[in-house]
Amino acid sequence: MEHVDGNALAGPLAEFFSFDVTMAVAKCEGCGSIAELARAMVYASDAGTVVRCGSCGQVLMTLVESEDRAWIRFTGMGAIEVARTSAAG
Amino acid sequence: MSFITRGFSGRSRERDERLPPGQTLVHDFPVLSAGPTPDIDTADWEFTIRTESGSQSWNWDEFMALEIDEVSTDIHCVTHWSKLGTSWRGVSIDTLFEHVETGYDYVMAHSYGGYTTNVPLDELRGGKAWVAFEFDGEPLEPEHGGPARLLVPHLYFWKSAKWVRGLEMMPTDEPGFWEQNGYHLHGDPWKEERYW
Numbered sequence: 013m014e015h016v017d018g019n020a021l022a023g024p025l026a027e028f029f030s031f032d033v034t035m036a037v038a039k040c041e042g043c044g045s046i047a048e049l050a051r052a053m054v055y056a057s058d059a060g061t062v063v064r065c066g067s068c069g070q071v072l073m074t075l076v077e078s079e080d081r082a083w084i085r086f087t088g089m090g091a092i093e094v095a096r097t098s099a100a101g
Numbered sequence: 102m103s104f105i106t107r108g109f110s111g112r113s114r115e116r117d118e119r120l121p122p123g124q125t126l127v128h129d130f131p132v133l134s135a136g137p138t139p140d141i142d143t144a145d146w147e148f149t150i151r152t153e154s155g156s157q158s159w160n161w162d163e164f165m166a167l168e169i170d171e172v173s174t175d176i177h178c179v180t181h182w183s184k185l186g187t188s189w190r191g192v193s194i195d196t197l198f199e200h201v202e203t204g205y206d207y208v209m210a211h212s213y214g215g216y217t218t219n220v221p222l223d224e225l226r227g228g229k230a231w232v233a234f235e236f237d238g239e240p241l242e243p244e245h246g247g248p249a250r251l252l253v254p255h256l257y258f259w260k261s262a263k264w265v266r267g268l269e270m271m272p273t274d275e276p277g278f279w280e281q282n283g284y285h286l287h288g289d290p291w292k293e294e295r296y297w
């Protein structure tokens with residue numbers, strides 16, 4: 013199968029990255045619990061934000077922000093489930 | 102102004118030469134954590150160095166029987182604060198490595214609670230780093246990493262792992278927790294090695 017370059021992601025990911033992150037559902041790769049991110053434990057400090065599983069405490073994701081850049085990493089979660097914002101497709 | 106006396110705390114138009122670029126002097130001790138503060142009783146505490154050939158461990162009493170250094174040093178956090186002339190007591194990494202042989206050049210520090218950070222071995226040896234258990238004449242408080250934390254004052258303070266429980270020798274430099282998530286692999290405050 014032919015592949016195309018990453019510019020082809022603009023369409024599908026525009027929808028994905030417009031979701032309300034607190035409503036997203038993720039599975040913890042540590043304990044397997046499936047929960048809305050709103051139920052996670054968030055440890056926020058000037059160094060960065062660490063999101064931990066509400067059931068087992070494993071790190072699910074991290075967010076680091078500098079003055080001009082930001083880094084997000086989905087460390088300990090599997091697929092993320094989001095509600096579709098459009099009925100199309 | 103040609104000199105600054107110890108304990109000088111007034112405002113000066115001249116920048117304090119002990120402050121690395123982009124840093125601001127603070128007098129409190131801000132707390133930065135990536136998770137809950139672990140509650141570790143010194144009776145349960147253990148410190149282990151793992152190498153390619155085995156491991157060496159000390160319990161709290163054995164650790165306290167090692168040679169203890171008094172350390173006065175400046176510390177620099179990547180979040181732009183520095184503290185000058187902080188005082189600590191701890192065991193030098195040089196003292197610990199008198200009991201350990203390794204051919205590996207890199208270290209991953211591991212903490213209770215799962216935090217990790219990487220430092221080259223030659224930046225821990227030679228009087229540059231300690232496992233510290235006292236700050237300002239008092240046992241190190243849990244929120245600041247007690248019972249014991251790594252103290253690597255010449256690097257940004259995220260390298261001074263709180264609640265440290267051991268060092269793992271590695272053949273190559275691998276990123277620790279913050280280093281995987283945007284922070285610099287090395288972290289020299291004088292070169293402003295803050296992020297990738």
Ligand SMILES: [Zn+2]
Binds near residue numbers: 044068069
């Ligand atoms: Zn979990």
